Amino acid sequence: EAQVTQNPRYLITVTGKKLTVTCSQNMNHEYMSWYRQDPGLGLRQIYYSMNVEVTDKGDVPEGYKVSRKEKRNFPLILESPSPNQTSLYFCASSSEGTGGFNTEAFFGQGTRLTVV
Amino acid sequence: EDQVTQSPEALRLQEGESSSLNCSYTVSGLRGLFWYRQDPGKGPEFLFTLYSAGEEKEKERLKATLTKKESFLHITAPKPEDSATYLCAVQVGTSYGKLTFGQGTILTVHP
Numbered sequence: 494e495a496q497v498t499q500n501p502r503y504l505i506t507v508t509g510k511k512l513t514v515t516c517s518q519n520m521n522h523e524y525m526s527w528y529r530q531d532p533g534l535g536l537r538q539i540y541y542s543m544n545v546e547v548t549d550k551g552d553v554p555e556g557y558k559v560s561r562k563e564k565r566n567f568p569l570i571l572e573s574p575s576p577n578q579t580s581l582y583f584c585a586s587s588s589e590g591t592g593g594f595n596t597e598a599f600f601g602q603g604t605r606l607t608v609v
Numbered sequence: 610e611d612q613v614t615q616s617p618e619a620l621r622l623q624e625g626e627s628s629s630l631n632c633s634y635t636v637s638g639l640r641g642l643f644w645y646r647q648d649p650g651k652g653p654e655f656l657f658t659l660y661s662a663g664e665e666k667e668k669e670r671l672k673a674t675l676t677k678k679e680s681f682l683h684i685t686a687p688k689p690e691d692s693a694t695y696l697c698a699v700q701v702g703t704s705y706g707k708l709t710f711g712q713g714t715i716l717t718v719h720p
Binding site: 495497524528542543551585600601 | 643650651652653654655658696698705706708709710711712713
């Protein structure tokens with residue numbers, strides 16, 4: 494079954510304690526992204542990756558790091574989490590369609606992060 | 610700056626009462642416009658992709674259309690199971706993999 498898997502689903506942590514949220518896809522997609530979703534602000538892109546070792550900032554990258562060492566994995570790293578990073582996080586993947594158009598994105602089930 | 614605005618923010622319908630959701634965009638070089646459905650506590654689920662003005666796509670009770678400035682998601686004779694948040698997103702220029710989302714429309718269909 495084609496899917497994007499995020500772990501953990503729920504996480505409560507303390508300010509300043511480094512954490513990693515994992516994301517893995519089994520569709521051999523080139524593109525992967527991280528989003529955060531907050532009430533009233535919608536989905537905002539944090540980082541995206543066009544392929545292995547190729548990443549770029551989205552709209553809200555401050556306080557986050559990513560890496561793409563393998564095509565299937567795209568972990569999100571919070572080196573020093575703060576309460577304003579409390580949010581619902583989604584990972585997504587998509588493939589390179591023809592003519593430079595992305596195909597539709599498949600989303601993971603989400604990670605609800607609380608930083609106290 | 611690329612902007613995507615959805616309206617209304619919330620829409621309450623009676624079962625069978627058809628309506629439309631709007632997604633207006635101000636972007637440079639639209640490559641594709643995507644519609645997603647999101648149920649509470651779940652990730653967005655893909656519905657449609659539209660690439661050029663005049664394009665239309667249908668799926669069951671849903672029909673998406675695209676002009677040079679906006680897209681509509683028409684819902685015909687909705688059922689309670691159509692209740693969800695509907696999101697639109699755009700891909701622009703050569704920023705492959707980068708999507709900009711609107712804030713969504715929360716649709717509630719009452720029996």
